[in-house]
Amino acid sequence: MTKLNHFSEIQAFIEKIMADNIIPGAPPLNSPHKAFWATLSYDAFCNGTVPGVKDPVTGNSLPILKKGDSKSSNIIMALRGEGPLFGPGGPFGQMPAGGVTKFTIEQVQAIADWIDAGCPQ
Numbered sequence: 001m002t003k004l005n006h007f008s009e010i011q012a013f014i015e016k017i018m019a020d021n022i023i024p025g026a027p028p029l030n031s032p033h034k035a036f037w038a039t040l041s042y043d044a045f046c047n048g049t050v051p052g053v054k055d056p057v058t059g060n061s062l063p064i065l066k067k068g069d070s071k072s073s074n075i076i077m078a079l080r081g082e083g084p085l086f087g088p089g090g091p092f093g094q095m096p097a098g099g100v101t102k103f104t105i106e107q108v109q110a111i112a113d114w115i116d117a118g119c120p121q
């Protein structure tokens with residue numbers, strides 16, 4: 001199992017999965033949040049909200065993660081396709097949406113473990 005110890009490793013890990021899993025022939029990706037995992041600072045990623053996305057019910061911005069609590073973290077629920085926003089029938093559905101193969105259970109767990117470890121910088 002991959003162990004991710006630093007934010008830079010999280011960034012490279014997600015970037016590589018995305019690059020490796022584009023489905024040939026799919027239209028270009030057009031996400032409202034762009035590649036926020038690659039472009040945000042450590043502080044903005046760990047303490048901030050997903051750029052360009054609001055909760056369709058409350059209108060509030062959505063935190064990317066909750067340090068030490070992967071189960072309540074939007075990025076993890078998104079990649080697992082769980083919860084009211086990302087689950088089946090939810091307004092967003094599982095991430096990555098569009099023409100990219102989903103992350104494996106082990107890949108999501110590696111990110112979840114880093115969050116549960118308190119997001120070491």
Ligand code: HEM
Binds near residue numbers: 028079093095100
């Ligand atoms: C590492 C985590 C994530 C990845 C890799 C990812 C990836 C993507 C991709 C590739 C698209 C484009 C779909 C297309 O072009 O058709 C997309 C769309 C979108 N993403 Fe994400 N996403 C992530 C996390 C999140 C989170 C945490 C939220 C909200 C809190 C979110 C909200 C959305 C929304 C609203 C859309 C547009 C609507 C849709 O296509 O469902 N994403 N995402």
